[in-house]
Amino acid sequence: MTTVYDFTALDIAGREVPLADFRGKVLLIVNTASKCGFTPQYGGLEALHEELGPRGLAVLGFPCNQFAGQEPGDAGEIANFCKLTYDVSFPMFSKIEVNGPAAHPLFRWLVEAAPGVLGTKAIKWNFTKFLLDRNGQVAGRYAPTAKPEAIRPAIEALL
Incomplete structure (x- = not known):
């Protein structure tokens, strides 16, 4: 049976991270963007990370530019925006695709494991969690x- 621990991803600095590093934690995996109407959710995600991290939550952010070009920056720009605007301290990963043939394997697995409304597999927009x-x-x-x-x-119920 496949689990999240079977995947790796590049962090925002370009280092390969085995998601097995997060074994035993409750994870909230989010596709993010810096220029989206939902971007202020970074604040709420950071609050969850700070408040529930000590109890075993890890928030993982995956920037994506597939939705109206709302994540146009490179890794350095994304990291700076997240730190300076929302003081993000949870792990951020390199920009990926979440839909289509170039979708990151992690997100292909996530949408198979948890289809959307009416069984749709595609992610509809930024900040799908x-x-x-x-x-x-x-x-x-x-x-x-x-x-x-x-x-x-829902997070606390899993902690």
């Missing part, structure tokens, strides 16, 4: 409109 349990299995998928604080009860 996937919640994973401590065993590396998908426990829920949340729309971009779901604010981080609204899914806190």
Whole structure:
């Protein structure tokens, strides 16, 4: 059985990170963008990271430019924006694609494990969130409109 721990991804600095490094944690995996109407959710994601991280939550951000070109920057620009604007301290990864033939394998697995409304596999927009349990299995998928604080009860139930 595949789990999130079977994947690797490049962090924002370009280093390969085995997601097995997060074994035993509850994960909130989010495709992000710096110039999106949902970008202020970085603040809520950071609050979850700070408040629930000590209890075992890890928020993982994956920038994506597939939705209206809302993440045009390079890795350095993305990292600076996240730090300076939202003081993001949770792990950020290199820009990826989440849909189509070039989609990162992690996101291909996530959408198979947790299809969207009416069974759709595609991610519809930035800030789609996937919640994973401590065993590396998908426990829920949340729309971009779901604010981080609204899914806190689901996160706490897994902690």
